[in-house]
Amino acid sequence: MTVTGSSGQDVAGTTGTGTGGTVCPTGTIGTAGPTGTTSTTSTTGTTGTTAAGPPVLYGREAELAAVSQLLSPAQGPLGAERVVCVAGGPGEGRSVLLARAARDFPGAAYVVGAPGRQVPWSGARALLAALAPSGAAGSRAARLARGPEGIAAALASLLPEGGRVLLCLDDFPLWDAHSRAAFTAHWRAPGRRGPVRADWLVASAPGRPLPVAAGAPLVRLPRLTRAGARALLEAVSGGRSCPAVAERLLDEAAGHPGVLAETVLRLPSGVLDGTVAPRGRLVDDGVLARVYAGLLGALPADGRRLLRVVAAACAPAEATGPAPGAPYRTEAGTALARARALRVPTEALDGLVAAGLLDRRGDTLVFPDPFLGRAAGAATGEDRGDRSPAGRPADRPATPPASPAPSASSVSSAPSAPHERHRADRLGPPPVVRARSGAARGRALLTRGFAALASGPVMDAHEAFTQAAKVLRDREPAEAADARFLAMEAAWAAGDVGACLAALDLAPAVRGTERAFAEGLRAALTVRPDQARTPLSRVVAVGSVRDEPRLLLRAGSAALVLGDVTAAARLHGRALVRARAEQRASLLPRILEHLAYAELRAGRYARAGHAAGEGLRAARATGQLNSAAHQHAVLALVASVTGDGPSVAEHAERALAIGRPHGLAQAVTLAEWALARAELGGGLAAQAAARLAPLVRPGPHGGHFALRMLAVPCFVEAAVASGRAAEARAATEEYALWAGCGLDRPAPAQLARCRALLAPRGEETGRWFGEALRRHEDGGNDFERARTLFAYGTWLRRRRRPGEARGPLRDALVTFERAAAEGWARQARAELRATGAAGGRPAEPSALAGLTPQQQRIARLVADGATNQEIAARLSLSPRTVDHHLRGVYARLQIRSRVELSALMAGAEAEARA
Structure with missing residues (x-):
């Protein structure tokens, strides 16, 4: 004190x-x-x-x-x-x-x-x-x-x-x-x-x-006027500064009294009186580092490091730097990506902005005080020893010399003879300089990769990370390994299996959980589940006893690959808690993205929607556009379950608008899947099957490799309902091979449901439905079990066994209502009403607005008494197509006969007249 x-x-x-x-x-x-x-x-x-x-x-x-x-x-x-x-x-x-x-x-x-x-x-x-x-x-x-x-x-x-x-x-x-x-x-x-x-x-x-x-x-206290600064200069220099040097000092100090006084004290007397020509700027970074040392030293360590990274991103390429008072600014995404590449926490940004040390203007970060930007970018005692043994500044002599000695930089930049210059060009910089420049180039590539991974084409990010790994391999092996994992992450988002495998080819020096994670993923990507299980289980076990967010995130990803969605949700939940406690805002979108996906796989759609909504807000706050696309896709899937058609369309459209140009195959597949599920829930089976067919198709033009098999049961249901049984059968056989790998707990039950839908005889169908329900007891996904119950009950009703159908349909309805899956609950109520059971809520006339234009035309003609043949001739359709649309109308309106449809249409017309 x-x-x-x-x-x-x-x-x-x-x-x-x-x-x-x-x-x-x-x-x-x-x-x-x-x-x-x-x-x-x-x-x-x-x-x-x-x-x-x-x-x-x-x-x-x-x-x-x-x-x-x-x-x-x-x-x-x-x-x-x-x-x-x-x-x-x-x-x-x-x-x-x-x-x-x-x-x-x-x-x-x-x-x-x-x-x-x-x-x-x-x-x-x-x-x-x-x-x-x-x-x-x-x-x-x-x-x-x-x-x-x-x-x-x-x-x-x-x-x-x-x-x-x-x-x-x-x-x-x-x-x-x-x-x-x-x-x-x-x-x-x-x-x-x-x-x-x-x-x-x-x-x-x-x-x-x-x-x-x-x-x-x-x-x-503002900056000094020119007159006030001149008076200070005269007092500090004792009137010894020559006019030319004085004017230059006043220009470079820009009215800052401390900078002006410190510069005068550090200048050799020969430079100050004009007898020695100055080299470079008079107000150099050393002056600013000393003037601002108190302010920078009072900042928390993370804030000081982040301020230095932002300053480095602002610094111009030319050696002399910006003109005095020139804006010191950079793009926020570039600066934050560079910080993440250097493992500098970006959560301190809000504090720096609130403190007035940085301004955030749109997507740009600006230093309100350009001198602070230069001071933050200058090397400090954290980076190098800045004091001599005697305790004075190492870059300030005890007694100013009469004339400055040439510096090392001036000698190396101006060789004394042409042959010396040729020798320097031929030999290049010394090995240490080359190593440092190589590391800097590798980190610059990392920065470029982070920027693309956050908000650009992900294969651009993959290429940048791959090149960074090559540059850093011999210089910084740990950073090179991180770059390879990041390249794999970018390739995974793009759905490129070959690029994922190439990125996972780590150097032999990589050991521990990183090596186990890479080996396990390589085995899983090449469909060797037995060889993937042991190393990935080791990663999950290590993550279960560690509280570092990055390790927890990796362990949760390993659990997802193994199909253990319960462990994945638990690990990502812990990672979320730790990241919040450590205020690591840049990690939140990625953690919430994985958590939402784990909840989706577990069939907990309300939790998935909550995590994705929070992740969307975090992605927007940190400028991670690609993560926002994934969150939109998850929200679209959740809305497809709840039956909120407008929300499905809105979130899917936003996910596709970002995902398609950026090559986000995973987000695009999820969004298209959401649209198909909404169509299937609305009785549009043919449209859903047409949308899902490319997603379950193998090859580069198919869906994402990690999601393709997960979408097969939905495709089989839509394809069977729309007369595409051959395609459904082929997809089911491939699905059977995948389900045998044991990487998805609900898969055996869903496979049995697919076989039931495709079974040629009634007895075989019933047997497969029974097998599916038995396997669902160990599947851990209540929503998928409810879908099997619904399909079973619907099959029983159509076999004219309404008494047997009511039990499965009621169980399915309860589960759908508990999961807030209103679209599916609506269909279950309609099927229950068709069995003659009570409890299904009758449709209101306003429900007609939810029909498609074609369905509305058909419903109107039915209400007028037209037969299917007459409607087909009137609308230039086949009778089979008319029958398909009519079944969709019945399902959407929760009715079971033309009489109910006519009454509903009459009620709607009465409301309109009133």
Whole structure:
């Protein structure tokens, strides 16, 4: 904790906390006490002389006058406390302004700096210690200072009655939380009065919130005018800067007092007086890194790293960088992709934006202060040792030389003779430089891959990751292995089995769960389930005892491949909890995508819809367009079960709009499957079969390889209902081979249902339905069991066995209603009504609006008394097609005869007339 008297403390550019420009830019040193009782020594650090005197501000006359006016005796009655806020960035003179305001204040004034460490109540104790440096009074006051009433009591016990006191709190947001809360509550207490009038001047850097009283005035320190900056330059340089160098300094410093003062102190005297030509910029990154060191050092580690990544993405290609004051910006997707490639958590972005250190303008990230962007991008002590053994900056000599020695970079960039230049061109950079440039190129490819994987064509991402793995293979083997897994993920999304297998060909050095995961996936992709089960089970077991989100996500994926959807949902649920706890927002869309898919496979559609809805919001927030497409596809599938036709169409359309141009075969297959299920649930079996046929077809033009077999039962049901039995039989035989692999628990039961639908004789059909229901007991998917019960009950009713049909149909209806599968429940009610059972809700006339235009035309003609032959002739259709549409009308309206249809049409016409 730094406690100073009215002179305060400010070190221009050497501490990184800032200055507004003082006569003594390297610092002032004082002791705690009221104004007038503290002696101050100012050291210029350039001439070696010392001088006593007050802190001097340059170009801050307006801000100082504003503070003086707000604190003038005429601004309030005696005893009414006032709070004035001051906001100034690193090196902009915030601390010096407080010191000057304290010196000019007519009463006693005290300045207290930020705590060195976060000890509860350390800030309150420091202020009270400044008011009572010794004695029992200070100890008693410190014991009183607990909460707002304690602060008031402690101040009353220490300050003279009837006087005016100014209390200046510097860097207040960096104080301990207990003191901040107590002082804030004290300031916010309405109409606080007492025997002592205490005014407060509270300072903070921009972006650090000041939780003070509502309506408290704020004095913001802007950049210096040209005249103010020139006066500061004259004072700091002692008038030794030549005019050309001075103008260039003023241009490059852009009115920033701390940057200007630090640059002058770091410049060799020959450059400053114009006798030596400067090389490069005068305001270099080293200057900015030192001026902004305090602000950057106060950030959390993840925020500091992310700020550096964003700054690197903003940095232009040319060596000299942007012009002073030029916008420092980059695309948000590019910066976040680079951060993920470097394993930098991106969750700190919201905090940086809220703090005002970054602006998010649409899809662009901008540094409001370009100097901060350059400082963040400069190397710091985290990246390299930046101090010499003596403790001074390693890039700053103890005594400026008369003329600068040529740097290594200047020698290497300008060979002394043509043959030297030819030799450098021929030999290239040294091996270390080559290795570093290769790693940088590999990481740049990773960045490109992440950007495409998030929002572009996924095979572009696959190619970028593949190239990154090749570049990084010998330099960074761990990153190369990650790149290969990412390439596999991109190829999986695209449905390219060959590319997946190529990406999983890892280097022999890769061991552990990564090797097991790769071997298991390779075996599964080449249809060797027995060889896939052991390594993938090992990955699941390791993930079950680890809480790292990436390991849990990999273990959940392995469980999905094995068909253990219960373990997959559990592991992805744990990954979601950990990612939220660690605030890893960039991982949430991917985890929720896998979780929603696991819930779909388990038949828990309400949970799947919840996970996909949350995943869609997370994908939009983090700019992951491809993940959003997958979430839309899952939501379309959920809506196809609930019978919400408009939602199916909307989500499927959005998934296809992204998935088709980006090559997302998995999302496209899910969306098309959702549309087909909605059509099948609406009685449009022929249309559903036509849509599903390409999805279950093998080859490059078929559906996604991981979803193709899962869609076969739905295709068989639609194909049988629409007269495509031969295609259904061929698909069933292939499905039988896949079901025998044991990678999908409901598959044996669904296979038996397919065989029942295709059975040529009634006895065989009944036997297969019985086998299906028996196998469903171990299948773990209640929705698929309900579909089998519904198909069985429908078959029994059509065999004129209504009494036997009612039991399966009622069981199916209960399950459909429990799963909120209204589309299927509607069909089950219609079948129950056809058996003569009670409990099926009759259709309302408004249900006619849900018919297709063709169905409505046929229904109207039926209501007029036309036969199927007459309707066929009237509409140029075959009688069989008319019969098919009529069955769809009956199913949709939950009726079973032409008489009911005529009555329903008559009711609709009566409602229309009314």
